[in-house]
Amino acid sequence: MKADPAVQRRLLDLAEIDAELTRLAHRRRTLPEHTELTEAEAAVQEGKDKLIATETAAGDLDRDIRRLEHDVEGVRARTRRDEQLLAGSGVGAKQAADLQHELQTLARRQTVLEDEQLEVMEQREALGVHLEHARRVLTEAEQRLSEITERRDNALADIDAVVAGRGRDRTAVVGEIPGEVLAIYERRREQGNVGAAPLRERRCGACRLELDRTFLSQLRAAPADELVRCEECGTILVRTKESGV
Known part of the structure; x- marks a missing residue:
């Protein structure tokens, strides 16, 4: 020919x-930001999972605290009622003895509940520190993901601009052959x-x-x-x- x-x-x-277009396509596929994004996305997902787990645990403790508060208030209300009955007139010796016994039982029950309540509140306070840490870790991971995404998008935009220019050059050359x-x-x-x-x-x-x-x-x-x-x-x-x- x-x-x-x-x-x-x-x-x-x-x-x-x-x-050059082949090199640009290879560069596009192998940008280091692609690997960084995969790692950053995994870090964000891990952060979300840990935050959800910590929030769930905190929610469970909050429910326990509310239950214990309700139980303690119930014991206190029963104690007040028994004390009022005991202080009232017309209470026989047997009923008085029964009320005294119940008041002692209620006092022990209140002590147990308040101790348990204090323990749970201490656990909740400690978990609150972990909760704040989990939120901070997730925020930092999301910020890193956003920064890497922006870098990746800028790199791709630069490559695309060069590819577009070389594509126009190619069209011009092809027209002469x-x-x-x-x-x-x-x-x-x-x-x-x-x-x-x-x-x-x-x-x-x-x-x-x-x-x-x-x-x-x-x-x-x-x-x-x-x-x-x-x-x-x-x-x-x-x-x-x-x-x-």
Whole structure:
């Protein structure tokens, strides 16, 4: 196939653009912020789980405190009633003895309940410290996640801007290359290969292999507008002043 030497040189420009776009795509996929985000998201989730667990435990203790307060108040109310009955007139000796016994029982019960209430309140106070710590840890984790997300988004925006610019450059170059020549180049690209590369110092710029003498002799004899391919990898070889042929 024939292709003007100027067109062949534009293939090198196109290959350079495509190589840069490939590098940009790789950079986009491998931004360190992606890994940082995964870790930060895990930290936020862990922080939320710990906060929920701590809040649940605090809620359980708060319910215990309210239950104990209710029980203590019930004992106190019963004690007041018995004391009023005992102080009233018309109370017989047996009833008085029964009331005294019940008052003693209520006093012991109140002591037990108040001790339990104090213990639970101390547990709740200690858990309150853990609760504040859990909230602070979650807030810090969320802030870090937000900062990393912003850095990631800015990095992606920068990459996208460069990709857009190089995409416009590619469109302009493609417009200068004949369709049949471009088709050969694009088929190579679709197969995951370099579409075109310079022949530099008798080596293919794609596979980096030094070409044998017979093939180099054929290249020397080939017209400048002949589209040649590397005998090793099939890439379009573009001859330049640095080719050594």
